[in-house]
Amino acid sequence: MATILIEATEIEFWRQDRCVLDRLSVQFSASEAVHVMGANGVGKTTLMRVLAGFLWPEYGTLRYRGVPYDASLPTLRRELFFLGHSHGLSADLTAFENLQHWSNLQGGAAPGELEQALVDAGVAECRDRAVRALSAGQKRRVSLARLCLAHALPVWILDEPWTNLDSDGMAWVLSLIDRRIESGGTVIFSAHAQLTFEPRGYRALAL
């Protein structure tokens, strides 16, 4: 039985007068790739932000490794990689500087690793260009380059990581997810496009 990492019990989340998550109970274990599915506006992003600790549900409990979120948020923050809708890159810094800053926030990485991540993401030529000057697809690839650096983090939450990516990009991200699952991590992601292949440990979660 795989260890349960995140457990949500009967969580309810309201936005204004609308109940976005209605008594939802769900578990995420190690070595699982969970594809959160649903139409627009059904609450995929809200669920991911709740799991990442940004939003607090009105009712229900959230546990990380068995400890309620109140106490386990510091642990969660050390072990989580979250990628939301915004790419999290400063427009005035170069791609390399952005990666460097992010890796410092997480604990530091050698410059060689950063260069390799950019190469893997296919944006090595953007290393010293300001993010402002990159195309939408290149920005997305630079922000996803962080996945190469996040191989030690057990939990990945990716909210529609394939926006602006071509099919090569999608295959690359899926291979990274596959590798993370293989080494025991958990990946929770949402996608609108059809997946080119299902990574190991694949499970669909329909909202």
Added chain:
Amino acid sequence: MGRWTWFHRLASPPSCYQTAQTLKPWFWVPAVVLLCFGLGNGLYFAPKDYQQGDAYRIIYIHAPCAWLSLLAFSTMAIASAIGLIWRLKLAHALTSALAPLGAAFTLVCLVTGSLWGRPMWGAYWAWDARLTSELILLFLYVGYMVLRASFDDVDRADRTSAVLAVVGFVNVPIIHFSVNWWNSLHQGSTVIRADGPAMPAAMLIPLLACFVGFTCLMAYLACVRLRAEILVRERRPSWLLTVDEHHE
């Protein structure tokens, strides 16, 4: 958790709605009685002040309003802190209900203060320390209300303005101290001073009655507004259908 169940029960919207309704008469009846007694006595029957003649009578409105403006702000800050720490939405509803009340009392305090100042200083506004502090307090209230109004999402408006209420509250003593300090450098003693114990009983008792009366009045208005806030915010209105409106 047993000790706190009464608190959690009180903190649910339906019971709070009901409690506010039952508390209302407990507030408006004493308010009417005390204000009739206090204002009637103060404005008509109490003896003239040896120094200021009849002009001092405005203290029966000015002083309670000043006290209430501070009381409302303190209550808002405490409720905001409770709402932020324990994530209690009703606390935020209370803060939101109190804000316009507090601002109104501050405004009345400023207007009565400047009316009082006219016979004293010959001008409607002379940068007296106490009135200047009240003016800054009014700006704090307005800032709170404008911040709250600039959010579409009620929850975010609640929590953001709650932080502002707490920060503003912590700043109030500092602002008061600095304004007093500034005033003492430039103007000498302020004229509007209610000498508490030195007042004869015939003046003091109506004044105390006005204090308590106005406080009851504000509590009553707060109950009314709080019930309105609960109605506006409630998301699962099924319990509203069962509320007995007979007592309205």
Added chain:
Amino acid sequence: MGEVMRRECRLAARKPSQWLQPLVFFSLVVTLFPLSLSPTPDLLKTLAPGVLWVAALLSSTLSLERLFANDFEEGVLEQWVLSPHPLWVLIACKIAVHWFFSGVTLMLLAPLAAMSLAIPSSAVGVVMGSLALGTLCLSLLGAIGAALTLSARRSSSLLSLITLPMALPILIFGARAMDLASQGQDTAGALWLLGSLCVLSVSLALPAVTAAVRIAME
């Protein structure tokens, strides 16, 4: 922490207009006052502390507008909230660099402004010292306002409306310090008061800004 400061400095260096424009605004306001009154040295000397401080307050609210806005819109602030490092440390670095580029530069510009307003040159040291302390408090208190208005419907004066009442003690003590200095009297008391305001601002602002940033992430 050093890396965060370096990042902030890099960002400030690449967008100089963000901190140069408030300085130009400051100079403009200081120029407007004598033009609207008669520039007799005595009048100017009396008004100078007030003019300098009001101009400093107004120009600092300009520079505070974009303190967190860029990082918030680009999603970097989101990554900061998620980082294992304590959020208040990251925010403190950001405010410190902001103060360096907006407050310290203002302090360096102040001697010119002071002398144009007939403040004796013996008082310029106190002018600079009080502005340095005062702008630090302003950066801290203004950061609260900037963080609170992050996800609000943007209106140009909301930040000023929130920040200026809280900045009143800084104005009072700072102007008093400059006034005493122009008259040649001892300014230690007023400067100590400003210093204690700084300490209070740090202990108030850092928790408040951290809370406000987390709320903006919701």
